[in-house]
Amino acid sequence: MNKVDRVSGQVVNINNDKSLFIIKIGGNVIDNSENLYHFLKDFTSLPGYKILVHGGGKVATQISETLGIETKLVDGRRITDIETLRVVTMVYGGLINKNIVAQLQRFGNNAIGLTGADGDFIRTKKRPVKTIDYGFVGDIDENSIKTQNIISLMEAGFTPVFCALTHDGEGQLLNTNADTIASALAVALSKSFQTTLIYCFEKKGVLKDINDEDSLIREIDPQRYEELKIKQIIHSGMLPKLDNAFTAIACGVKAVIIGHSDDLGNLKQNKPFGTRLTENS
Amino acid sequence: MNKVDRVSGQVVNINNDKSLFIIKIGGNVIDNSENLYHFLKDFTSLPGYKILVHGGGKVATQISETLGIETKLVDGRRITDIETLRVVTMVYGGLINKNIVAQLQRFGNNAIGLTGADGDFIRTKKRPVKTIDYGFVGDIDENSIKTQNIISLMEAGFTPVFCALTHDGEGQLLNTNADTIASALAVALSKSFQTTLIYCFEKKGVLKDINDEDSLIREIDPQRYEELKIKQIIHSGMLPKLDNAFTAIACGVKAVIIGHSDDLGNLKQNKPFGTRLTENS
Numbered sequence: 001m002n003k004v005d006r007v008s009g010q011v012v013n014i015n016n017d018k019s020l021f022i023i024k025i026g027g028n029v030i031d032n033s034e035n036l037y038h039f040l041k042d043f044t045s046l047p048g049y050k051i052l053v054h055g056g057g058k059v060a061t062q063i064s065e066t067l068g069i070e071t072k073l074v075d076g077r078r079i080t081d082i083e084t085l086r087v088v089t090m091v092y093g094g095l096i097n098k099n100i101v102a103q104l105q106r107f108g109n110n111a112i113g114l115t116g117a118d119g120d121f122i123r124t125k126k127r128p129v130k131t132i133d134y135g136f137v138g139d140i141d142e143n144s145i146k147t148q149n150i151i152s153l154m155e156a157g158f159t160p161v162f163c164a165l166t167h168d169g170e171g172q173l174l175n176t177n178a179d180t181i182a183s184a185l186a187v188a189l190s191k192s193f194q195t196t197l198i199y200c201f202e203k204k205g206v207l208k209d210i211n212d213e214d215s216l217i218r219e220i221d222p223q224r225y226e227e228l229k230i231k232q233i234i235h236s237g238m239l240p241k242l243d244n245a246f247t248a249i250a251c252g253v254k255a256v257i258i259g260h261s262d263d264l265g266n267l268k269q270n271k272p273f274g275t276r277l278t279e280n281s
Numbered sequence: 282m283n284k285v286d287r288v289s290g291q292v293v294n295i296n297n298d299k300s301l302f303i304i305k306i307g308g309n310v311i312d313n314s315e316n317l318y319h320f321l322k323d324f325t326s327l328p329g330y331k332i333l334v335h336g337g338g339k340v341a342t343q344i345s346e347t348l349g350i351e352t353k354l355v356d357g358r359r360i361t362d363i364e365t366l367r368v369v370t371m372v373y374g375g376l377i378n379k380n381i382v383a384q385l386q387r388f389g390n391n392a393i394g395l396t397g398a399d400g401d402f403i404r405t406k407k408r409p410v411k412t413i414d415y416g417f418v419g420d421i422d423e424n425s426i427k428t429q430n431i432i433s434l435m436e437a438g439f440t441p442v443f444c445a446l447t448h449d450g451e452g453q454l455l456n457t458n459a460d461t462i463a464s465a466l467a468v469a470l471s472k473s474f475q476t477t478l479i480y481c482f483e484k485k486g487v488l489k490d491i492n493d494e495d496s497l498i499r500e501i502d503p504q505r506y507e508e509l510k511i512k513q514i515i516h517s518g519m520l521p522k523l524d525n526a527f528t529a530i531a532c533g534v535k536a537v538i539i540g541h542s543d544d545l546g547n548l549k550q551n552k553p554f555g556t557r558l559t560e561n562s
Binding site: 091102106157158167170 | 344347367372376378380396399433436448
């Protein structure tokens with residue numbers, strides 16, 4: 001199957017029709033063991049190749065506090081000094097990641113828990129210091145994802161579970177935003193798979209009225225997105241998420257779904273699930 | 282190549298002549314960043330398939346103390362209550378394991394950091410409570426090692442790096458002695474590889490006089506081992522280590538080497554390294 005990459009204008013060769021789901025879960029799923037249990041069960045039952053990406057949740061902040069390390073956030077972004085990097089390496093890479101893997105194994109999913117250092121899967125560059133020194137934070141670029149290594153792992157029968165850590169290739173672990181990891185993986189792997197990127201969060205999806213879960217918008221294409229922005233139905237916090245999603249779609253990702261982790265099971269049953277972002281229809 | 286298993290008496294078919302090194306490092310290597318750097322460089326330069334197994338070092342105890350969790354040891358064995366399990370999951374599975382992986386990647390070794398839960402590689406049984414409740418400790422049995430999964434991972438081009446954690450297949454992580462993991466891996470994989478098991482510690486090897494590093498015994502076969510025991514040259518702490526080593530050899534492991542982590546490089550250069558335990562010659 002061929003497809004025109006809307007950013008580069010080049011024809012992209014989709015080698016095969018294998019489907020791949022890349023699913024990102026945030027703290028709201030991780031912090032609630034019942035939600036997590038159901039989500040992981042539903043994740044396991046999805047057909048085809050899949051990759052899980054998880055964020056940190058409140059545990060990193062709690063453990064930092066107990067260890068007497070101050071959590072510093074600028075515009076919601078964690079400043080990762082060397083002590084904080086130690087904590088997130090323990091909490092993301094150890095505590096959260098390995099417990100998710102043990103749960104997935106219980107459901108019969110042959111998961112492997114990973115950072116971007118493992119298998120050299122995600123190599124990033126330490127963010128340069130400008131106004132703010134973010135510390136040990138790694139920025140993804142177009143060469144970061146070692147697609148072939150990830151495909152080798154999946155073809156060997158394993159399900160990758162990534163936490164929000166990468167490395168610089170020089171022995172340094174780095175903290176990298178989990179949303180960014182998920183979309184970079186989706187873009188890179190869309191050259192080899194029919195890739196659907198799913199963000200699970202605490203709402204049903206994109207809502208017309210943020211206080212009304214019944215006001216879910218089922219589908220948005222770029223044209224509808226422009227209209228919704230002009231009418232200011234979509235604004236503030238949702239804008240960067242949707243901008244990134246449409247960029248991923250323009251780079252080859254088949255669809256991006258934003259929905260509630262509890263509803264993931266709908267996907268297997270072909271029931272509507274969250275807000276589906278697609279190309280212009 | 283065929284070989285008689287000296288425990289079962291059965292003929293074991295060694296499928297191929299591929300070599301495999303399984304190397305276990307303890308706290309003395311992990312706690313010293315310079316030792317660790319040199320060791321990981323030497324590990325990377327070893328030819329053929331290899332697996333690294335690491336213990337915990339002092340970090341787990343330090344972090345436990347800072348978090349206000351009491352470390353309980355009975356006969357040198359850690360009692361793993363639920364709080365301690367959280368700490369070792371963070372420290373072994375996260376902090377130590379992922380930093381070792383990042384270092385190995387720097388040297389060009391395509392390492393993947395693992396617990397026994399990942400890939401279902403090592404499934405153990407929670408130790409039954411008798412006189413002592415060891416807590417969340419997993420005991421390895423003859424079915425624990427999923428040999429085929431480990432081979433798939435290595436054949437896909439990755440170097441497994443195991444920490445001292447396993448799982449019970451029901452979602453529970455368990456703490457398992459790293460020495461035991463290393464020897465169980467060696468025995469299981471000796472059916473498919475020419476396997477050498479190496480324990481790196483802080484001495485040159487088995488010494489005639491524990492205070493004299495020049496008194497290294499270069500080679501011990503089972504007959505010599507009996508003599509050394511009768512003469513009480515080998516006693517106390519070394520006995521269980523050597524008993525386990527000779528059991529591994531009887532189960533198909535080609536050789537077991539006990540030596541100093543600094544000397545691992547000798548192996549590649551065909552120089553003498555540590556004490557080599559072998560079958561009766």
